[in-house]
Amino acid sequence: MCRFLAYRGDPIYLEDLVCRPKHSLVRQSLRAEEAKMVTNGDGFGVGWYGDRDTPGVYRQVTPAWSDENLRALAAHVRSHLFFAHVRAATGGGIALSNCHPFATSTFLFMHNGQVGGFGLVRRQLEAQLPDTLWHQRRGATDSELLFLLIVERIVNGFGPVEAVSQVLGEVRTLMREAQIPDPLRFSAALADGDDVFAFRWASDDRPPTLYHHRADYGQMVASEPLEGDPEGWTALNPGAALCLHADGRTTEHPINVA
Template sequence: MCRFLAWVGEQRYLDELVLDQEQSLVIQSRNALIGKTPVNADGFGLAWYSDRETPCFYKDTHPAWSDANLKQLTHHTRSRLFLAHVRASTGTATSRNNCHPFGVGAWSFMHNGQAGGHDLIRQELDAMIPAHLYGYRFGATESEAIFLIAQGEGLDADPVAAMSRAVARVEAASRRCGVLPYLRFAACWSDGERIFAARYASDRYAPSLHYRRCKDGVIISSEPLDGDSDGWVEIQPNTAIETEGSVIISHAFEPGRALFAAKSA
């Protein structure tokens, strides 16, 4: 699995969350406290927004804790909205193109989870990506495929529903090949103004996801960044959230319900 965090609010230096917290993302890369994979050393990535319409990305295949450039970059870069991710591969190669976050236009996306039997359904997932978006298929992960399928499902018009439809399509493919777990999904995605996040699984093991309201913004993270348990809210399975300034809007996120409704129709 993987670990990630996101920030939206007043400008802040990236290292304040990526490096300087009690349980910062870099600490999670070598000692995650929640989830089945304590070490997340198969690369890392950042996406941050400034005055441009599109985000800037920095990725590498080194473990996050050993990258001196990451320390320099996060120490000198401020942003009002950024995503950060450390990767633990579930089967695909350790390569820059497989590191999160992924991007198309103003959108960025990162994921923690897996689709069962990905090696058996990879071609099918590729076929779900619209032709005009396939040029953005740089890597080989199911995560990138889900993001591009969601783009084709109308991410611009309805970011939560489009992502839910994409997850349902990928889960359906996994169920057809019969490899467990069919789908585990915790993700963040952003258009540069808002952050969306969702937590879902086809079984009872949805990857962890939390958020915290601060006086100057919102943090979303795979696990709390400190020991203040009262300050963090666990996002429940089958739920998506959307930030609107410092306000958190909650949505139902139930790809499985749509999947079974389609089967019974």
């Protein structure tokens, strides 16, 4: 169970959300509250959009709480749309290529959750990737694989919510065929440089936590309220996707998993 944060709004320094709040993501890396695994010390990453179409990414395999480069970067990089993620490895090993957020072309993605019995369906899922995306796979996580499968659908013309719904459905089908009793849980954020899509879904009744917050300078989603105080933070509805639009609107969409 990892912890993450996505922001969309006026350009602000990453540190304003990543390092400074009382219950900032950096602090959550050392001690999360609403999670079974309190320590998220198996790597971290930030991704941000600037003037270019593609996002910048900085990731490390070491804990976020002690990374000097992260502090310096977060204090000097300003963005209207950024992601931050701290990892508690559930599978895939500690490697840079397993750290979120993942990026390909203009997309950025991060995930908290797990494909139950992933080892039993991994080979089939990877086989579904077209060659181009198969060669872009760098790591061993279920998260990166889900991302590439979702991107494939988006590239083929589906909207992000439809793409996610389809992929979750296919994974679920494979899990059923492999008679995996463990659930599929998926709290995630996806960006294309303009909008942020946040997802909260699970095959059982325990989707990982995800909260939405609106400030006067922008809006954000996070695994846990950043101030410790849940006031002003609204839990995403299970089974729902929330879109933080570039124009400041927020829209909710159902995740329909066949």
